[in-house]
Amino acid sequence: MMKKMFLVFSLITLSAILTSFTPIKKQQVLHTVIIDAGHGIMPGGGHNGAKGTYSYEDDICLAVAKKLVVQLKKEFPEISIIETRPTENIVALKERANIANRNRGDLFISIHVNAMPEIQHRDLVGHRTEVYFTGKGKKKKKHTRKIPQYRYYTTPNTTAKGTQTYIWGVHKAEDKEIAVRENASMLTEENYEEKYGSIDVNSPEFVALALVKTQQFGKRSAMLSHMVEEQFSKVGRISGGSKQRQVGIWVLQATAMPSILVETGFITNPQEEAYLNSEDGQQEIAVSVTGALHSYVSWLEKKQTPVVNSTSQVPVQPLSKMAYKYSEAVEQNKKRSVAK
Ligand SMILES: [Zn+2]
Numbered sequence: 001m002m003k004k005m006f007l008v009f010s011l012i013t014l015s016a017i018l019t020s021f022t023p024i025k026k027q028q029v030l031h032t033v034i035i036d037a038g039h040g041i042m043p044g045g046g047h048n049g050a051k052g053t054y055s056y057e058d059d060i061c062l063a064v065a066k067k068l069v070v071q072l073k074k075e076f077p078e079i080s081i082i083e084t085r086p087t088e089n090i091v092a093l094k095e096r097a098n099i100a101n102r103n104r105g106d107l108f109i110s111i112h113v114n115a116m117p118e119i120q121h122r123d124l125v126g127h128r129t130e131v132y133f134t135g136k137g138k139k140k141k142k143h144t145r146k147i148p149q150y151r152y153y154t155t156p157n158t159t160a161k162g163t164q165t166y167i168w169g170v171h172k173a174e175d176k177e178i179a180v181r182e183n184a185s186m187l188t189e190e191n192y193e194e195k196y197g198s199i200d201v202n203s204p205e206f207v208a209l210a211l212v213k214t215q216q217f218g219k220r221s222a223m224l225s226h227m228v229e230e231q232f233s234k235v236g237r238i239s240g241g242s243k244q245r246q247v248g249i250w251v252l253q254a255t256a257m258p259s260i261l262v263e264t265g266f267i268t269n270p271q272e273e274a275y276l277n278s279e280d281g282q283q284e285i286a287v288s289v290t291g292a293l294h295s296y297v298s299w300l301e302k303k304q305t306p307v308v309n310s311t312s313q314v315p316v317q318p319l320s321k322m323a324y325k326y327s328e329a330v331e332q333n334k335k336r337s338v339a340k
Helices: 002-021 057-075 093-102 170-182 192-196 204-234 250-254 270-277 279-304 318-339
Strands: 032-037 080-083 107-114 119-134 141-155 163-168 239-245 259-266
Touching: 032 057, 032 093, 057 080, 057 107, 057 270, 057 279, 093 250, 107 250, 163 170, 163 204, 163 250, 170 204, 170 250, 204 239, 204 259, 204 279, 250 259, 259 270, 259 279, 270 279
Parallel strands: 032 080, 032 107, 107 259, 163 239
Antiparallel strands: 119 141, 163 259
């Protein structure tokens, strides 16, 4: 009994010593964040995004993205910020994804502005009299009938307002996985190939790792999108919530990292058009997204806190993280092939 108690006591002391003498330094969870200003001016001139009564989505996206970059640099000086569209000129979607992947981004944030399609109207403006005949020869009879006349026109749909943050649709998970595999080097530490040789992207371990990563990116994107919408609510915006869009966000699947698309407001709503064009409005959006990033970073930091093994009470070193991920991935792959 005494022996056992002594053993327990020494283990507790040992763990206390280990924890106090080897303070676990928090690893930096985000190194590179990609900021993507949507749309842009086309090579021949002309805007590519949505249109308000006096302003364009392209310009608002760029102005908000610029303010976001400044805010992020101020509040996260340790993070490197990469812009996919630093000027008013449009950048092809494929190039945006390439920039993000080439720079080994940890996060992709696309800035957009929403719009409602115009409302179609048809007003009855009067009737036109049409003459027509029936029968032949002597039986031929003249008739008249009234044809209604319409005026067709559209009016702006000004009612919709508020924000929405999108992540890629579940049915696009496979595309995301392909992007992850195509950017194999991003899943390993930098200079991996120099140190350990090339990565066999077709090995079951790697395929499984890509699958696990894709799932992790999905979870992280969903979490961040909720956090962004939460910040918008806090400052009194109408939050349309975190959503998955079925079409139109190819770039979210093509980037091998967690990625979100923020619809910052409706350009078709007069109050929101004014807000989106104002310095204060743009700054509020930038501060909200930056605030969400703080929540996201603390969430990631909590996740990476080393697991304490309950039997030994000795902290497990985070060094084995990569090894753990591999074993987890292999496990996932086994389950997957069983399911097939
Ligand atoms: Zn857009």
